[in-house]
Amino acid sequence: MTALLSLSGLTKAYPGVIANDNVSFDIGPGEIHALLGENGAGKSTLVKMIYGLVRPDSGTMMLHGEPYAPPEPRAARASGVAMVFQHFSLFDALTVAENIALGMEDAPDTADLTQRIIDVSGKYGLTIDPFRMVGDLSAGERQRVEIVRCLLQNPKMLIMDEPTSVLTPQEVEVLFHTLRQLSEEGTSILYISHKLDEIKALCEHATILRHGKVVGTCVPKDETAKSMAEMMVGSKLRTPKKHYTRHGAALLELHNLWLKSKDPFGTSLKEVTFNLHEGEVLGVGGVAGNGQDELLLAISGEELTPAHAIQLKGEDIGQLGPNARRERGLLTAPEERLGHAAAPDMSLTENAFLTGAMRQNLTSNGIIKTAATRAFARDIIEQFDVRTPSSENAARSLSGGNLQKFVIGREILQHPEVFVVNQPTWGVDAAAAADIRHAILELAKNGAAVLVISQDLDELMEISDNIAILSEGTLSAPRPAQGITIEQIGLMMGGTEVEHV
Amino acid sequence: MFKLERRPSPSNAMVVLTPVLAVVLTMIAGGILFAILGKNPFEAIRIIFWDPLFNEVVASYTRPQLLVKAAPLITIALGLSFGYRANIWNIGAEGQFIMGAIAGGAVGLAFYPTESVLIFPLMVLAGAIGGFLWAMIPAFLKIKFNANEILVSLMLVYVAINFLGAMVTGPLRSPVGMNFPVSRNFNEYPSAYNGELVANTGLHMGVLVTLAAVIVAYILLKHHIFGFQVRTAGQSPRAAKFSGVNPNITVAICLGISGGLAGMAGLFEVTGPAGKLSTNFPLGYGFTAIIVAFLGRLNPIGIMLAGLLMALTYIGGELAQFQLSVPAASIQVFQGMLLFFMLAVDILVNFRIRLAKKEVA
Numbered sequence: 001m002t003a004l005l006s007l008s009g010l011t012k013a014y015p016g017v018i019a020n021d022n023v024s025f026d027i028g029p030g031e032i033h034a035l036l037g038e039n040g041a042g043k044s045t046l047v048k049m050i051y052g053l054v055r056p057d058s059g060t061m062m063l064h065g066e067p068y069a070p071p072e073p074r075a076a077r078a079s080g081v082a083m084v085f086q087h088f089s090l091f092d093a094l095t096v097a098e099n100i101a102l103g104m105e106d107a108p109d110t111a112d113l114t115q116r117i118i119d120v121s122g123k124y125g126l127t128i129d130p131f132r133m134v135g136d137l138s139a140g141e142r143q144r145v146e147i148v149r150c151l152l153q154n155p156k157m158l159i160m161d162e163p164t165s166v167l168t169p170q171e172v173e174v175l176f177h178t179l180r181q182l183s184e185e186g187t188s189i190l191y192i193s194h195k196l197d198e199i200k201a202l203c204e205h206a207t208i209l210r211h212g213k214v215v216g217t218c219v220p221k222d223e224t225a226k227s228m229a230e231m232m233v234g235s236k237l238r239t240p241k242k243h244y245t246r247h248g249a250a251l252l253e254l255h256n257l258w259l260k261s262k263d264p265f266g267t268s269l270k271e272v273t274f275n276l277h278e279g280e281v282l283g284v285g286g287v288a289g290n291g292q293d294e295l296l297l298a299i300s301g302e303e304l305t306p307a308h309a310i311q312l313k314g315e316d317i318g319q320l321g322p323n324a325r326r327e328r329g330l331l332t333a334p335e336e337r338l339g340h341a342a343a344p345d346m347s348l349t350e351n352a353f354l355t356g357a358m359r360q361n362l363t364s365n366g367i368i369k370t371a372a373t374r375a376f377a378r379d380i381i382e383q384f385d386v387r388t389p390s391s392e393n394a395a396r397s398l399s400g401g402n403l404q405k406f407v408i409g410r411e412i413l414q415h416p417e418v419f420v421v422n423q424p425t426w427g428v429d430a431a432a433a434a435d436i437r438h439a440i441l442e443l444a445k446n447g448a449a450v451l452v453i454s455q456d457l458d459e460l461m462e463i464s465d466n467i468a469i470l471s472e473g474t475l476s477a478p479r480p481a482q483g484i485t486i487e488q489i490g491l492m493m494g495g496t497e498v499e500h501v
Numbered sequence: 502m503f504k505l506e507r508r509p510s511p512s513n514a515m516v517v518l519t520p521v522l523a524v525v526l527t528m529i530a531g532g533i534l535f536a537i538l539g540k541n542p543f544e545a546i547r548i549i550f551w552d553p554l555f556n557e558v559v560a561s562y563t564r565p566q567l568l569v570k571a572a573p574l575i576t577i578a579l580g581l582s583f584g585y586r587a588n589i590w591n592i593g594a595e596g597q598f599i600m601g602a603i604a605g606g607a608v609g610l611a612f613y614p615t616e617s618v619l620i621f622p623l624m625v626l627a628g629a630i631g632g633f634l635w636a637m638i639p640a641f642l643k644i645k646f647n648a649n650e651i652l653v654s655l656m657l658v659y660v661a662i663n664f665l666g667a668m669v670t671g672p673l674r675s676p677v678g679m680n681f682p683v684s685r686n687f688n689e690y691p692s693a694y695n696g697e698l699v700a701n702t703g704l705h706m707g708v709l710v711t712l713a714a715v716i717v718a719y720i721l722l723k724h725h726i727f728g729f730q731v732r733t734a735g736q737s738p739r740a741a742k743f744s745g746v747n748p749n750i751t752v753a754i755c756l757g758i759s760g761g762l763a764g765m766a767g768l769f770e771v772t773g774p775a776g777k778l779s780t781n782f783p784l785g786y787g788f789t790a791i792i793v794a795f796l797g798r799l800n801p802i803g804i805m806l807a808g809l810l811m812a813l814t815y816i817g818g819e820l821a822q823f824q825l826s827v828p829a830a831s832i833q834v835f836q837g838m839l840l841f842f843m844l845a846v847d848i849l850v851n852f853r854i855r856l857a858k859k860e861v862a
Contacts, residue, residue: 302742323745334743343737345511354733354744357726366725394510 002065004029004188005050005081005157010059012045019045021212022059027157027205032179032189034199034220037209038232038287038455043192046209047159050190051083052076064156074105080156084146084163087265092135099134100149120151124178139264140171147178157188164198176202194232194287196225208232229490233457247465248278251449252299252330252418253311259298267291269298270473276418276449281440282478283464284453286493288423291473292453293335296422299451300332301325312418326358329417333407335426335453337400341407344396348388351395352377352410359414376413384409385435401432408436412443419443420451425459437463457489469493505852515850520796520803522849523842524810530842531835540825548824549817549835563816565703569774570815572711573598573766575808577790579711579718580759582799586722587734589755593639593654594763595787596661597632601764602771603661603668604631606778609693610673610685620692621706625768632764633757635661640756644749650756662783669778684778687771695773707769714762718801731755763787789815792840811836 003026010023020042027033037043048054050061052070061068063079070076073083090099097114101107108116117130126144134142143163150158160179164172179189179202191203199206200220208216208231216231253276259269269291276282286292297303299310301322310318312330320328334340342351353362353373362373377391384405388398395403404425411419424440425433441463444450453470454460460467461481468478469492476492528550532542553563577594584591591597605628612620638657642648666682675685687694698704722728733741734751742748766786775782793811797804818832 300743321745321747322743339737340739340743343733343740345736346733350729353729354740363726366727368724368726368729397509
């Protein structure tokens, strides 16, 4: 069987990170091929190269045995490669048919198009009414619109990026039925996901990416969810450098926290319970998008919860806002640096003020103490080795690693009693990451309680005393990092699905 | 051929230069407009921008008018600028201006003919409250139901205009006005009259309040934590929330400030330059102030200069109507162009233009 699409040696580097490193694999005609990996493993960059959104630095692609190098998505579509994105690009105020016509190169007239939509949607069981307003559709129905839009172009290959993250279980069944039918008719499907049970159910082959490299290929039907999880997160675990010591009193306690996500693509938290002690580093692992952002928002005070669900030093704080929590010694650093942890167009001085105003006493009667604020910003820049021409540069002008050092430094220099950080070294170069981890460990050594949310298991093993896994909004019971095995982590990550195996 | 390239940091030079550039572009485009109307473009531009200040014949009348026209524009624009920085779009300052004039004017007229120094301050306060409450309607609807404040505040302008009509034909109609739809004349009621403080300067109480407002707004915006929170809320809502800014409170405060200031401006206008409540009272200051706010880059000092410039186009426009008999609408087009060019050249703050060869796809 000759491959429909053949990738060889694809490499793409971004400043500070190699997104894809010498990636090669083949997809046969009619094959449903899974691309598996944690967030940040390089899946998105790879499919963007196939779809013509990103050009590889090196390496070649062959489609039908011909060299294939689409300069833009239009060229990819013309070659028969279509893609359904995770986030839809539809206009709410237009009908289904109008939306589909907008995305076509040479849209036929309305009556003709309507008939074709009805034909295609009927043929593949994608029930959709061409005259409905997209604004009135559910997420699953919107996805059908996107799929129908692709199918109208008779693609030879369909790329699906995390298609089930917005679907109900019933909608997933319908989608799988459609994809299998397409596959039988000879359309290849590249299916991106980190949901192992889905891949087992649907895909014939899987390529597993980790840190931008192909770390394994497998036939999902022959594997267990656990064995694939192990390939995804890596087979060797570092032994923790820290030795588990007795910790002091519980500083932060979460009791049976339920939180509905406000983000339609988010994950709601279910019954999250844990205690975080003085001097302890608790690592929360798991693939991003499983409730990590929601957990941070609940702890930072950006999302309010029932008062008793979150306790700080015995006090109910679930109903307190971010600044009241800062005042009490609970500081946080969200994952998204630009736009959440820092305001992109504001200077570093202003960004130092953003969270430092309260604890650093940077105002007097509401007037900002400019000199003190600048001194605080310079302190952060100096002590955390932030590379920037001055404290007056805009946050967005800094590289990811430098801004992350600034964000972490800003909180640590305020001497938190409890510090919660989400993905502390995400997209940060190795040297900066080491600095950040060192700072976190120092903080815990001085008695602070630290919660590190990260999908980098190596990192968690390096710095955590205890590890818990957040999976689909549920947090496993923390267990000591010392002596933990990759099998146990695989079990915790796979959640309930693994237990059936 | 041209390529826009994102600047690593916003350009401070462009922040200052773009309003000037917008004025120059408006003069050019406006000149073309006047030329098409068959007028001498250079003469028209001179009449609008030069004569009101320096023409010996008319300047003695037009110079004081500059302050009279600029004061309400600046006061309203200052209020709007807080909201606009926080991405809260109050388009209905005109309505808040009218409601302030009605509320403050009604309080004054209720005391007629009692004379007391307390009456005028009370009227100013009532004017501010009138505008404030009118602005609380879109604020409440936005917070409670996420209703779009642009539409709500704009529609409330027309409600206010009709309310004004009802008031001057009803409860506030002057008993000595021979049944015309006007209120009592405030210049016949000394305790409620906002007259010139120095003869032939145009300087009235409202101008002083405007000056004070410029200073307070400058301090709030540059040095106070409130200004910081407003800026963060507009630039980066999630970062603002993370830093503890409550978005609902920001909506209420920003709309409240703009409503209060617009209402106060309305009171000063009705008791001074306008002289009485009538259906002719709304002159569109609330709308023109939107242009002033943007032209002044939402910066209090900039707004002061922009307000003076916009007042100049009002006065110069009237002169041009008399002397060149251009249509009244052409001067509104002229002001509209100013906002249009301002928004267009605004892109230069964050982007620079590069000459680039057309890339072969």
